[in-house]
Amino acid sequence: QVQLVESGGGLVQAGGSLRLSCAASGRTFISTYPMGWFRQAPGKERELVAAIGWNGGATTYYADSVKGRFTISRDNAKNTVDLQMNNLKPEDTAIFYCAAGRMWSQDLRPTSFTSWGQGTQVTVSS
Numbered sequence: 001q002v003q004l005v006e007s008g009g010g011l012v013q014a015g016g017s018l019r020l021s022c023a024a025s026g027r028t029f030i031s032t033y034p035m036g037w038f039r040q041a042p043g044k045e046r047e048l049v050a051a052i053g054w055n056g057g058a059t060t061y062y063a064d065s066v067k068g069r070f071t072i073s074r075d076n077a078k079n080t081v082d083l084q085m086n087n088l089k090p091e092d093t094a095i096f097y098c099a100a101g102r103m104w105s106q107d108l109r110p111t112s113f114t115s116w117g118q119g120t121q122v123t124v125s126s
Contacts, residue, residue, distance in 0.1 A: 002028050002100040002115040009096060009120030012088055018122060020083040022098030031076035034101035036061075036113050037083045039094035039122075046097070050083060051108040061108045066092075088124045095119040 008020040020037065024030045036051035050072035053059030057074050071084040081098065099113035 002030065002033060004098045004100060004115060004117035006096065006098045006117045006120040009122045011123045011125065014088060014090055014124055014126050016088050016124070017084070017086045018088065020085070020096055020098075020120060020122070022081045022083075022117060024079050024100075028079075029076075030074070030079055030081065030100060032103050034105055034108055034112070035072075035074060035081040036099045036101070036108065036110075037072060037081075038097045038099055038110070038113075038116075039092075040097070040119075041091075041094040044094075048110040048113075049096070052081065053106060053108065054104065055106075059106070059108065085122070088122075090124045090126045092122060093124050094122060096122050 003025040006022050037049045038046050040046040051061040052072045069087045074081045097119045098117040100115040101112045
């Protein structure tokens, strides 16, 4: 299990931007893990928003609803994974969770992620 801590959530107006950051605690180095950001809105299932492979970030995935607006990136030196969110919409309002997959895995499917942070709230007002 990888221990993850999210930060950067908050309240923003539609059209605004937020940057979420996920850090691994302890002595875990997330450079060898695929990483993802999920979100869960009230009354809805948790969905994978963006994911990035461990191989220098060459492999990425984005949900159709966020393509062109969100960018996932990783900084292995800082041991962090960020989600830059631009042009936010009220429907982006959700709790956002950072997640890690299995070490050395290339699998970015939602079911492949096994470790989760506690989540950070993102609220977009209209």
